[in-house]
Amino acid sequence: MITALKFTLLLLALAFAQGLHYNYIDELDKEAGTVRAVQASQYVSLWPLPQKVKILDLSFKLTSFNIVDAKESSAGSSCSLLQDAYRRYYEYMFGIAKRQGPRKSRLTGPSELTELQVWITSPDSECDGYPSVTSDESYELSVDLPYAVLKAPKVWGALHGLETFSQLVYEDQYGAKSINSTAISDFPRFAHRGILLDSSRHFLPLKVILANLETMAMNKFNVFHWHIVDDQSFPYLSRTFPQLSQQGAYHPYTHVYTPADVKMVIEFGRLRGIRVVPEFDTPGHTQSWGKGQKDLLTPCYSGSKPSGSFGPVNPILNTTYDFMSQFFKEISTVFPDAYVHLGGDEVDFTCWKSNPDIQKFMDQQGYGQDYKKLESFYIQKLLDIVTTTHKGYMIWQEVFDNGVKLKPDTVVHVWIGGGANEEMGKVTAAGYTTILSAPWYLDYISYAQDWQKYYKVEPLDFDGTEEQKKLVIGGEACLWGEYVDATNLTPRLWPRASAVAERLWSAKDVTDINDAFNRLSVHRCRMVARGIPAEPLFSSYCPREYKGI
């Protein structure tokens, strides 16, 4: 319901002049000898930028404001996902303290906006469902009198629209809130917009994971790729194989994710439109698995004797596949998402080569010395197992590179830096869906504004047909955990990952780096005001600085 007011689009200079929204000081201009302040964006603080935005120079005061279900909405007060979201965004916009005491009814003035009506237009709101790669995330937002209206086919779009609405609200220096007459029509450019966190190199307390899911929602990310286990530790508490975490976690009680923890992560994500895709990476990256599951890993040999150390998963034993069948059966029930990430990266052949039983098997199979064939043998059997659980799978690019036969709906995850464009071309030419992470390894840090580098990436910038380009469903920012734990994860991830968020959500031609800097500066202060320690882009201040240390 976009109103057709004929106001021209205007810089919201007044709102900024009060100095409450952003305050960036640019590098000392040596030539002029002055300090330059950054300009206000015509899109204010919207991040990621919606597909279509029209902001008018007509402002409304927000007084006695409320978010309510539209009468026509297919999701009413019984939709706790939406009711939770209303509370959450009300608190973001007005703070906890403001809602105390009974609401007084009073007359409102001509320029006061008192209501945002949320209208789910599709008969099935999907309120109690899980988001998926095919979810409709679109929404339309009209801010006008007598009330603002947020229309979305499904709850997923409504969640995004609420975030957008909250980003349109600004305050004067005494805290009074206003919003301008606005019309927005929005949908994501890519369906898969993910963040990878790694809870194996360092255990991430639940609180940290939830805070980052919260921040993902503020950036319209919709996939939490949970790299939950790896060589270093196995914090996933399996009901079927409790010894895996009992022996393989850093600590069996304080450094594990219980079934209740996992449930909470999934539900917390769902309420924010975020899928939780767990990764159980095999056959490499599995040292921690070996501690609690006898004979799962390949014994390495030193000469003719076992050396006492172990290599990748042992691909020649039936017990391995029995284990994997049971294990992934559990995973398929614990994690509701339609996909599971099966890893398959960086398999080291040294140990396999040293083991005489493996050598014998290689001979029997006629693999010669081609250990990639052995790797493919394992992965093929694993994929067949996972297929029986009715899950789709994602895999790192090596599995594709090695010629493993994949289901048509497999998602190939491109991560190797250098040649990523060629790889995207190859994967899509073979007809597979793909996501990109190679340019977005956020664990690699460097001095100054590296967010710009992430921002400038164009995922479809590879040689290929239009059909191929359509197979690119998105990407993920990866924050591997070797140097990251609860102490530094959140400021290291945000707002650097926000750059990836806009690249994956907004239109292809949204590439103005200066405008991005202006909007992202305000967006980062908004995250800080919401309690998230998102680090600064450059010399600046936020009206409300971070309260922690």
Added chain:
Amino acid sequence: MITALKFTLLLLALAFAQGLHYNYIDELDKEAGTVRAVQASQYVSLWPLPQKVKILDLSFKLTSFNIVDAKESSAGSSCSLLQDAYRRYYEYMFGIAKRQGPRKSRLTGPSELTELQVWITSPDSECDGYPSVTSDESYELSVDLPYAVLKAPKVWGALHGLETFSQLVYEDQYGAKSINSTAISDFPRFAHRGILLDSSRHFLPLKVILANLETMAMNKFNVFHWHIVDDQSFPYLSRTFPQLSQQGAYHPYTHVYTPADVKMVIEFGRLRGIRVVPEFDTPGHTQSWGKGQKDLLTPCYSGSKPSGSFGPVNPILNTTYDFMSQFFKEISTVFPDAYVHLGGDEVDFTCWKSNPDIQKFMDQQGYGQDYKKLESFYIQKLLDIVTTTHKGYMIWQEVFDNGVKLKPDTVVHVWIGGGANEEMGKVTAAGYTTILSAPWYLDYISYAQDWQKYYKVEPLDFDGTEEQKKLVIGGEACLWGEYVDATNLTPRLWPRASAVAERLWSAKDVTDINDAFNRLSVHRCRMVARGIPAEPLFSSYCPREYKGI
């Protein structure tokens, strides 16, 4: 009182085997296909390593433990600095909750240590004084029955000894605390061990500054170099010139340091043996000064007209020196330290060159086009002004390089990367005291373990006589603020600055990087357990992870 028990020094393997102290997993060893755990250091978790340490394999349980003044001590219960420190370290070692309810007297067993006696041996404990560059920071610690004794000439050494004592305490997995029989004799290698924080590029809330002073004490740093103002903002609230922060701070109320704030920082530091050396950098880096002090900065010209922008402090006006006299008179009373840092770095001549009045002055003085002479003219007058306030001064190396006449007790601060060794040689050959920061710019970040780079620096590794080497009184780790604020400062500083702490405190031959890794890993988890978000060195876990996000 070092006891002469003839136990041999032994690895405290038992204390570690319980897995509570540190738990580092080294990089996957591709050859062996295994994950290696890091070894325990014979010096356990001591950081920085004391000058002489003897740890025996005799352990005492800490039960009904207390820290008390020794009867012979020159500082008794009236020394609140020590009483505060006792409480602080008691809490670090045993937590807040443990001290509730009345103390029950009971018989202690033969291997129970119940008391640490703190004995200030010099008649003047300096309890109510301020630390200085000549403070005696030495101490001797004997942990033995019937009680442990910490002897120090002054309170400053006692503070360090308490930290060391707390580092010797370890716990079993059920929380019971023990300490081994130990004899330590300790003193710092360098007298000036500093951290520079920058509250101009980003305002640092008081809480952040105090938390980092606290952490400095855990690392035996003793100088907080407060780079309090710069181009970007002037948060120092001056009683004499309140317009400086009123106009020059990011925000005149929420982003300033009031006189009470400054007092608190100074006292918080004093109670931890930390000097607070403020830096008021001129004549460059002063854009923010110009907003609240008319005519202080040089008007830049564009052709024959003022361009509206301003350059460095105007060195040709008498009003400039009147202002500086009053300003530094205030500073000399507000900050008790014997030194003030006067900056003097990176003066850009562009604006001076453009200004016809400056050109005229240059002609009159016969400076020709040598603007370094004008810079020196200014600095010389400033130094004379500061000298009348009875303060010593520190200056960045350019002031020395430009041949300004300096008082003999001037401290020259070497910061320019590349040629720092040559500069150290030149400064000391000229007979000036110097401190080193060039290799320790911690705002420059990079992937992986860059603490090792900082650790490997040897400050006296320049060509010069023994006399010259003696003029090097220490160094400072600098965390400039362009990319750092409350959200990310603390994890970015620690434990990277800890590497600098050990280099400046411990003996020259303490250079074993593996041993350092082992000790620092535990030290970092100790900082985390004390509530400081010190980031990890590598894949690992801490028994008590950080509770924030």
